[in-house]
Amino acid sequence: MDYSISTEDRRRLERLAEIGHDEFRPAGLRADRAAAPLPADDPFFERMLALGFGRTAWRPQGATADDATRAPNKAGSAVAGVLLAEEGAYWDRGIGVAMCGPGLGESPVLGMGTPEQKERFLSPFLAPARPVWGAFAMSEPGAGSDVAAIRTRAVRDGGHWILNGAKAWSGNAHRALWTVVWATVDPALGRGGHRAFVVERGTPGFEGHRIEKKMGLRAYESVSFFLNDCRVPAENLLGGESYYQSRAGFKGAMNTFNAGRPAIGGMAVGIGRAALDESVRFARDAGLWGRQRVRDRIERSRRRLKSAMLLALKAAWMADRKIPNAVEASMAKAAAPVAALEACAFGMELLGMTGGAGEHLIEKLHRDVKALDIVEGTGQIQRIVMARGLVKLPN
Ligand SMILES: Cc1cc2nc3c(=O)[nH]c(=O)nc-3n(C[C@H](O)[C@H](O)[C@H](O)COP(=O)(O)OP(=O)(O)OC[C@H]3O[C@@H](n4cnc5c(N)ncnc54)[C@H](O)[C@@H]3O)c2cc1C
Structure with missing residues (x-):
């Protein structure tokens, strides 16, 4: 096995160590001592954006490879990703999650989204003028480890899906442009009934966001929220109708x-x-x-x-x-x-x-x-x- 990484990733690792020392550790300590997440308008995020953080790995079709514009924490391989994750967390793990960008929501959009959905939801993270976030919401008050037990329901209504349920512990969901929300179209189908919906900020019924207290990793917000008759356009079902039929959620x-x-x-x-x-x-x-x-x-x-x-x-x-x-x-x-x-x-x-x-x-x-x-x-x-x-x- 060969765990070597590219010269570019090696440089990225060295740069991350400098930024970690100068920025991550002080910001993480500041949030921890205040026992509150760093506010979305904290100048820290503007500085990170200027350094290249907060961007998506997605590129529009036909775009040329642009390794140099990749964020300092986005690796060229999974091996380099582990090394960068280790270095970042050495300085402050909470800051890594607090960081602007599409976050945990990026992976399902990249992996399951149609080309149009990738463009729609990830292009705001290509070259953002200000810090923006995405989020991921699977866990529920009654479904943590056993994710197959999620109870948030999605019911088709013409050109929309109606979501009802409660989510818990979703990182950055209060400040996010959108949150990838997992729901079931039929609890009797168990895991096969799961689908992912991109719920955009301000959608009526996407409400009651509450930032929870945590013993650690305090630099970022962990959010509980409700979906009350939340009408999500059908085109926000990740993967679209064909994916829905494939039951691969x-x-x-x-x-x-x-x-x-x-x-x-x-x-x-x-x-x-x-x-x-x-x-x-x-x-x-x-x-x-x-x-x-x-x-x-x-x-x-x-x-x-x-x-x-x-x-x-x-x-x-x-x-x-x-x-x-x-x-x-x-x-x-x-x-x-x-x-x-x-x-x-x-x-x-x-x-x-x-x-x-x-x-x-x-x-x-x-x-x-x-x-x-x-x-x-x-x-x-x-x-x-x-x-x-x-x-x-x-x-
Ligand atoms: C800091 C933080 C950030 C998070 N961020 C997100 C996020 O962004 N999005 C999101 O969707 N969720 C998020 N979560 C939620 C996280 O995924 C859940 O907390 C986790 O899955 C555990 O679920 P639970 O807390 O409900 O514990 P439970 O599932 O209730 O488990 C309680 C205890 O029982 C044990 N247990 C459960 N089932 C079994 C079993 N079958 N056999 C043996 N032991 C078992 C567990 O290991 C655990 O020790 C976050 C949680 C934390 C703490």
């Missing part, structure tokens, strides 16, 4: 996740590496470096983080070659947050009240990393996926 959603899991693994490793750096610095400054037990714990943390990173890179390497990677992606997603949690917990232990007093980075990292164990399928759910894969049951 759930597969579309799972493709979003399989693509994202190795990167989530990378992000967890990035947070763990930041925690480890804090522990090493403290051990040196406090004269604890000579103690064998301290060195042992640091070595163990580093080894586990490295192993988790290799799992994430392997899953990404397979994705780059279009080799089915559901099990490997789950392994990476299950292993990395646990390794990172251990690195953070060790840091808290080592720093004692210096870390626990609430002003030290280690304490924020400890809160941030827990959320990564939950997003895009909890550790328990990944273990179920892996076990089913081992006995060759479909997932």
